[in-house]
Amino acid sequence: MIFTGLLVGGVLGLVLQRGRFCITGAFRDLWVSGSWRWMTAFLLAVAVQAVGVALLTATGAITPEVPTLSVVATAAGSLLFGVGIVLAGGCATGTYYRAGEGLVGSWFALIAYAGTAAASKTGVLAPVTTWVKGLWTTQLTTIPAAFSLPDWVGVLALSAGVALLVRWQRRLAANRPVTLQLAPQRTGLNHLLFERAWNPLLTGVLVGLVAIIAWPASWASGRHDGLGITTPSSNLVGWLVTGDESRLDWGVLLVLGILIGAHLSARASGEFRVRVPSATVIRRSIAGGLLMGVGAAWAGGCSIGNALVQTSLLSWQGWTALVFQVLGVGATAYFTLIRPRNQRRAARAAGASRPTEHLENSKAASAVVATR
Amino acid sequence: MRTVLETEGLVCPFPVMEAEEAMADLTTGDELVIAFDCTQGTQSLPAWAADNGYTVTEFAKTGEASWTITVRK
Numbered sequence: 001m002i003f004t005g006l007l008v009g010g011v012l013g014l015v016l017q018r019g020r021f022c023i024t025g026a027f028r029d030l031w032v033s034g035s036w037r038w039m040t041a042f043l044l045a046v047a048v049q050a051v052g053v054a055l056l057t058a059t060g061a062i063t064p065e066v067p068t069l070s071v072v073a074t075a076a077g078s079l080l081f082g083v084g085i086v087l088a089g090g091c092a093t094g095t096y097y098r099a100g101e102g103l104v105g106s107w108f109a110l111i112a113y114a115g116t117a118a119a120s121k122t123g124v125l126a127p128v129t130t131w132v133k134g135l136w137t138t139q140l141t142t143i144p145a146a147f148s149l150p151d152w153v154g155v156l157a158l159s160a161g162v163a164l165l166v167r168w169q170r171r172l173a174a175n176r177p178v179t180l181q182l183a184p185q186r187t188g189l190n191h192l193l194f195e196r197a198w199n200p201l202l203t204g205v206l207v208g209l210v211a212i213i214a215w216p217a218s219w220a221s222g223r224h225d226g227l228g229i230t231t232p233s234s235n236l237v238g239w240l241v242t243g244d245e246s247r248l249d250w251g252v253l254l255v256l257g258i259l260i261g262a263h264l265s266a267r268a269s270g271e272f273r274v275r276v277p278s279a280t281v282i283r284r285s286i287a288g289g290l291l292m293g294v295g296a297a298w299a300g301g302c303s304i305g306n307a308l309v310q311t312s313l314l315s316w317q318g319w320t321a322l323v324f325q326v327l328g329v330g331a332t333a334y335f336t337l338i339r340p341r342n343q344r345r346a347a348r349a350a351g352a353s354r355p356t357e358h359l360e361n362s363k364a365a366s367a368v369v370a371t372r
Numbered sequence: 373m374r375t376v377l378e379t380e381g382l383v384c385p386f387p388v389m390e391a392e393e394a395m396a397d398l399t400t401g402d403e404l405v406i407a408f409d410c411t412q413g414t415q416s417l418p419a420w421a422a423d424n425g426y427t428v429t430e431f432a433k434t435g436e437a438s439w440t441i442t443v444r445k
Contacts, residue, residue, distance in 0.1 A: 020415040025384055032385060037419065089383050101411055101437070103383065178418045180428040182439075197415060266437075271411050273437035277381060341389060348396065 001221040005250035008217050009257020010264075012210045012227075016097045017262040018193065018269065019203030023091040023303040027082070027329040032337055040162075040169045041204030042308075047162040048208025049312035053215060053226070054155045062215050065224070067300060069316040071136040073129075077298025078306065078321040080291045082328020086336060088113070088288025089281075091303035092229035092296065095289070096255060100262030105277040105285040112289025113296075117230050118237035120297030132298050140316040154314040166201060194269040211308060214254070221250040226312075228305040229255060230296040299324075373402045380438065384412040388420045391443070395426075398445045403429060409438045417441050 015021065026038035056062045085091045088109035090098050095113060098106035119125040140146055144154035178197075186195045214227045232251030239247040266272035277285070296302040299321050301310055307325055310318025377394045379387040387408045394404055406417060421428050421443045430442035 017411070020412045022384065022412060025412065025416075028385060032389075033420075033423075035423070098383075098411075105383070176422040176425070178422045178428070180418070180431050182414070182431050182433060197418075200415070266411070270433070271437045273409065275381065275409060275437070277383070281383075337385065337389065341393075344393065345396075348393075 002223075002248070002250045002253055004217040004221065005253030006257040006260075008210060008214050009254040009259075010261035011257075012093070012207070012254075013097055013100060013258040013261025013263070014193075014265040015203060015206045015210060016093055016258070017101065017265040017271075019198040019200070019206065021200075021203050021207055022094050023307065024085040024089065024094055024329065027326045028086060028333050028337075030326065031330040031333045036165065037169060037173075037200055040165045041200040043162050044166060044201060044204035045208040045211065046308060046311045047159050048205055049211040049226075049308070050155045050158055050314065052208070052212030053312055054152055056212070056215055062219050062224075064215070064226070064313055066141040066310075066313050066315045067317050069138045069140040069320060070133045070300070071138060071320070073133040073135065073298045074300065074306075074317050074320045075324045076132065077295045077300070078324035079328040079331075080295030081299060081302060081321075082295075082325040082330075083332045084113075084288040084291030084293075084295055084328075085303065085325075086288070086329050086332035087284045088292060089285065092233070092292065093258060093304055095292075096229070096258045097262035100259050100272075101266045102272050102274040103277070104275060105281050108282055109285040109289035109292070112286045113292045114233040114237050116290050116293025117297050118234040118293075120294050121231065121234045122238060125294065125297075129297050133300075138316075142314045143316060143319065144314055146316070151314055158314070169201070194265070207308075211312070218250045218254075223250040225251070226309045227254070228301070228309065230293070230302045230305055233293075234297070295328075373398070374405060374442075375402065376405045376407070379406060379408045379410075379413075381409065383410045384416060386410075387413045388416050391417065391420065395424075395443075395445055400445050403442055403444050405430075405440055405442045407434070407438070407440045411437060413441075414439060417443075 023042060026042045029035040029038055053064065057064060088095060090106060095106045095109045099110050120129045142151055144151050181197060184191050184195060211227050218225055228251050232255045235247040235249060236252045236255060238244060239252060299306055300317060301321060303325060306318050306321035311322055375394060375398060377390060379390050387406065387410055391404065391406050398404060418428055427444045428441060429444050433439050
């Protein structure tokens with residue numbers, strides 16, 4: 001039954017690629033442009049999945065186990081992961097689907113990420129992971145449980161909060177409509193699937209639905225979990241380098257499915273092209289990928305396993321991870337994007353109001369700093 | 373006036389950030405033609421224009437994974 005992983009992954013790859021669903025972008029926009037457009041779509045996916053998983057659990061179809069929170073491992077790991085995804089220009093799924101679109105930077109990030117995830121989970125870095133995980137352990141499982149409330153209360157609260165966010169974003173979008181779309185050259189399903197721009201909120205709902213389907217599909221194969229990227233990537237590396245077929249499970253087929261689904265979808269849409277970035281971008285992608293693998297292994301999940309799936313189970317691990325991923329993204333966005341932008345703005349303002357002599361002075365000053 | 377901004381090879385969020393800075397040097401009524409090959413740009417650039425009240429006067433797919441969008445300040 002593990003082949004359903006390939007199907008679920010394929011559909012997810014298509015939804016992510018065509019929907020432009022980027023979790024890094026969702027977290028980064030909060031800091032860089034103050035926009036909640038994609039964060040709302042992301043939280044909508046969490047809420048949709050939370051409702052679906054609660055129903056599946058109530059019917060007894062699945063019995064998800066919620067891990068106990070390891071504070072330092074989850075917080076520090078997610079912070080590192082957040083730093084990594086900004087450098088790599090995409091989160092775990094983002095890197096997979098961009099790799100499928102032909103972005104060579106994402107190929108490097110993917111290899112680095114899968115490599116360090118495997119090293120940190122089952123390889124030479126595993127003792128460090130075990131040590132970090134043991135630093136501060138707790139018995140905390142779900143957030144409602146900590147307040148002696150049933151989990152469905154949490155699902156209701158989450159759904160209500162997300163509904164308010166969605167209403168606010170829909171109002172913003174109605175006030176500022178996108179004026180011109182690409183002229184359609186296709187018709188029917190071909191236009192809807194492979195040409196038309198998808199609404200972010202619709203994409204969020206679709207991601208949530210795929211995440212729900214993943215639970216029973218994975219369960220039937222004997223893998224008792226929902227969507228996940230890091231452990232499957234680690235298993236993929238393990239299977240490739242050892243030939244140990246016990247590692248080839250539903251999750252491995254899921255991540256391969258995302259890559260294949262995104263690739264076919266990009267091909268069908270005329271959006272595939274091998275794009276080679278500059279050396280700087282490649283270096284950043286590799287550094288980002290390395291941090292992502294280590295961070296996700298420590299935290300027990302990435303932007304999917306923790307921020308999308310564990311959050312829908314209302315777990316402390318999931319929500320702690322989400323907060324620290326967003327903080328890691330914010331700190332890195334500040335140093336790599338926001339501060340340089342502010343400096344350029346200041347330089348432009350100074351250049352406009354003063355004679356060029358000043359600019360040359362500042363150039364000379366920075367040259368001196370550089371040679372020291 | 374029409375200014376062309378080539379952002380091929382740049383990935384999200386750089387096309388939008390470059391467009392933002394190029395826009396700062398333009399005066400109202402000027403047009404900025406942004407060429408890009410980052411797939412996310414098909415969503416983020418029109419959204420950026422809408423958020424800032426700029427009119428999109430032209431939006432075309434110019435080849436496999438390449439587009440141009442023209443925005444009026």
